[in-house]
Amino acid sequence: MKPKILVTRRIPEEGMKLLEEKFDIDLNDEDRILSKEEIIKRLEGKEALLSLLTDNIDKEIIDKFPDLKVISNYAVGFNNIDIEAATAKGIPVTNTPGVLTETTADLAFILLCSIARRIVEADKFARAGKYKGWAPMLLLGNDVHGKKLGIIGLGRIGHEIAKRAKGFNMELLYTDHDRDEEFEKQYNAKKISQEELLKESDFVTLHVPLTDETKHLMSEKEFDMMKDTAYLINTSRGEVVDENALVEALKAKKIAGAALDVFEEEPKIHPGLIELDNVIIVPHIGSASKETRGKMAEMAAKNMINIFEGKEPLSIANKEVLEK
Numbered sequence: 431m432k433p434k435i436l437v438t439r440r441i442p443e444e445g446m447k448l449l450e451e452k453f454d455i456d457l458n459d460e461d462r463i464l465s466k467e468e469i470i471k472r473l474e475g476k477e478a479l480l481s482l483l484t485d486n487i488d489k490e491i492i493d494k495f496p497d498l499k500v501i502s503n504y505a506v507g508f509n510n511i512d513i514e515a516a517t518a519k520g521i522p523v524t525n526t527p528g529v530l531t532e533t534t535a536d537l538a539f540i541l542l543c544s545i546a547r548r549i550v551e552a553d554k555f556a557r558a559g560k561y562k563g564w565a566p567m568l569l570l571g572n573d574v575h576g577k578k579l580g581i582i583g584l585g586r587i588g589h590e591i592a593k594r595a596k597g598f599n600m601e602l603l604y605t606d607h608d609r610d611e612e613f614e615k616q617y618n619a620k621k622i623s624q625e626e627l628l629k630e631s632d633f634v635t636l637h638v639p640l641t642d643e644t645k646h647l648m649s650e651k652e653f654d655m656m657k658d659t660a661y662l663i664n665t666s667r668g669e670v671v672d673e674n675a676l677v678e679a680l681k682a683k684k685i686a687g688a689a690l691d692v693f694e695e696e697p698k699i700h701p702g703l704i705e706l707d708n709v710i711i712v713p714h715i716g717s718a719s720k721e722t723r724g725k726m727a728e729m730a731a732k733n734m735i736n737i738f739e740g741k742e743p744l745s746i747a748n749k750e751v752l753e754k
């Protein structure tokens with residue numbers, strides 16, 4: 431008999447096919463997020479869980495199902511799972527880094543260019559029939575090339591951003607726990623303090639995981655430090671930015687604009703952001719290319735299968751459980 435697992439929402443075929451071969455799947459095939467109660471109910475009698483970043487797998491759920499063999503998260507981020515609780519129960523939590531790096535960096539750079547050159551505003555303007563002919567002052571934006579880009583968090587995605595920025599001849603500043611001398615040489619980049627980065631950058635792009643340390647990393651004090659001509663790009667996690675402070679900063683013109691893929695209380699979007707023209711809002715689509723979502727699905731499935739076959743998963747958030 432195949433082991434029974436819960437898949438909280440259909441993932442691309444590349445992953446479903448692999449899972450179907452090995453498991454008896456209880457699949458939420460509706461186009462909606464399961465509630466906590468539904469997850470608990472449907473986890474009864476299951477040996478493993480394939481979760482999404484929209485599923486809050488908290489201590490209560492984990493404590494109810496301490497025998498889960500694995501929680502395979504279909505995301506690189508795993509802030510939706512109580513890792514400490516899973517580790518205490520010896521449950522491996524796996525994730526899908528690497529395969530979405532370039533796609534997410536693409537989106538961050540597209541957002542950066544789009545907010546600087548007012549692409550969304552310009553599209554709305556043209557569709558509204560307001561275009562009456564070329565004009566010297568029509569929809570003037572800001573250049574991207576040659577500007578200073580501040581990368582907060584030089585992980586995989588931060589590196590890929592740098593690659594794209596180089597093509598635009600941008601000057602690179604970064605903050606991270608560690609210095610990366612090779613990166614500095616390759617991109618002529620400078621590691622500086624967050625304060626200096628905020629003061630100097632024309633664009634600030636966030637690439638940190640959500641942790642206690644990074645929650646509201648960007649708040650009133652930080653917006654006050656930024657140039658009034660600078661833009662904020664966030665494709666990391668919504669809670670890294672204090673949205674109330676961001677709305678205030680935008681309204682007071684302390685910064686020039688923001689382009690956001692993630693929000694503090696997804697799927698809710700701060701009403702103050704929706705009103706503003708100098709904000710681009712996209713609904714958490716950083717990794718949303720067909721190719722990448724397929725690769726994430728394959729990786730999430732393989733992570734789960736490997737655990738069942740006694741092999742190392744491709745990526746694990748709490749390695750210590752395998753070492754016991």
Ligand code: DGY
Nearest residue numbers: 504505506507716717
């Ligand atoms: C992730 O995998 O954590 C991303 O946010 C999904 O796009």
